[in-house]
Structures are given as structure tokens and as C-alpha cells.
Amino acid sequence: YVLNGHKAVVIGAPYATHLIVTARTGGGQREAQGVSVFLVEKSAKGVTTRDYPTVDGFLASEVFLENVSVGADALIGAEGQSLGLVEKVMDEAVAATCAEACGVLRKLHEGTLEYTKQRKQFGQPISSFQVLQHRMVDMFIQLEQSISMTYMATIKLGETDADRSKAVAAAKVQIGKACKFVGQNAIQLHGGMGMTDEMAIGHYFKRATMIEGAFGSTDHYLARYETLSLGAAA
16 A cells, blocks of 8 residues: 555654554545555654644644555555544544543633632622622533533443444534633633733643644534434435
8 A cells, every 4th residue: 555645733643653544545535435544654664744732732743644655464454444443433532532621621610710719809809790700600501511411422432333423523512612611711710811821721721722623623513413413414
């Protein structure tokens, strides 16, 4: 097999000795059949990478493959039959990321509560202002909904492909919305200094922002859930 292509924002690639590469070995662009998975040495001829840090402190790479020759022993699974495997691994990775997001959201909420009890305006803590209390309650609701949806997605990982993928897509939609809402409100309630590196809340916000778009945007997973629920006609 000869592999050509470009993989963007490959998280963890700077540390890796091998890369798991998806490639089309047959069929049309939108066909389920024809997707294969290969294990490729990063040091193989034709593989080049450009490493860089991401905004949340992780490392990623741009991976370029130019006429990379691999043998049949590099195949993972059967040739052209790996889309189901890819989707299963993706769903498991998304569910794990949703679980991480729940922890990030909890830290964002707890940090905001703590700060508003200390920050004073007009001689009293800003946590005593009713409008800010309402906002923090809304943040808490988003957190609890995210936890529940993540539990459901985790439970469904052992179900049929359709049930698993629907539950994971629904959880990712909720997580995406919560990361945006909770993160932005945490920063706003901290004021401008919430984005500084000196405050932990800014680092949690950056991680929440990355999680929001990880494996696909909120709109992508909303469309995926719709298609899985209603069929291609949706």
C-alpha cells in the first residue's frame, strides 16, 4: 500500500513512535466500504510532521504522508472494512472526553463560586447579587445535565452501533453547549483577569474551549444525532 494525505491537529503525535492512519483503499468518498486503518511508523520514509503546542497546553502535529509505502502487515483489521471500528473507537474517545469535560465544568463552576464570595463591590460580595446568583445556577444546571448525558453515553457504549452513536452524539452536543456557556460565564464573572495565566480558571476555560470542538463541533454532532435518529432523509 502507498499512503498519501494530510492529517491535521493530531493530538499526542509529538510523543508517538507510530501513527494509526485511516485511508480509503476503495469505494467512493461517501461510501461506508473501502475505509482501512494502518499502523505506520512515524520514522517511515515519506512521513513528515510539524509539532506545535495547542492553546490548552497539549502538543499536536500536522502529519503529512507522501508516497509512504507499507506492507499488508500494517493493516489493522480487514481491508476496506474498518469504518465500523473507526466509529466505535471515536465514540469511546468522545465519551471519555465528555467525562473529562464534566470535571473541567465542575472546576469552572466551583472556582467562580469561590471567587464571587471573595470579590466585593458596593461593600458586599458580588455573590449576594441576585442576577449573578441566577447565572451561577444556570451554570450548575448545565454541569448537572452534562454529567447525566455523559453517564448515559457511557452506559450505551455496549449497546448496538446505532444506540451507542446516538447517545454519544447527544452527550457531545450537551457538552459542547455547556463548555461554551459555563466557560464564558466563568470568565465574565471573574472579569478580565479570568483569562490571565496566573489564574487557574483561565486554563480550565482554554481546555473547555478545545473540548467544545474536539472530534467535531456541536453543530456536527447535532446533525449526526438527527441523521441517526431520523435517517438520511433528515
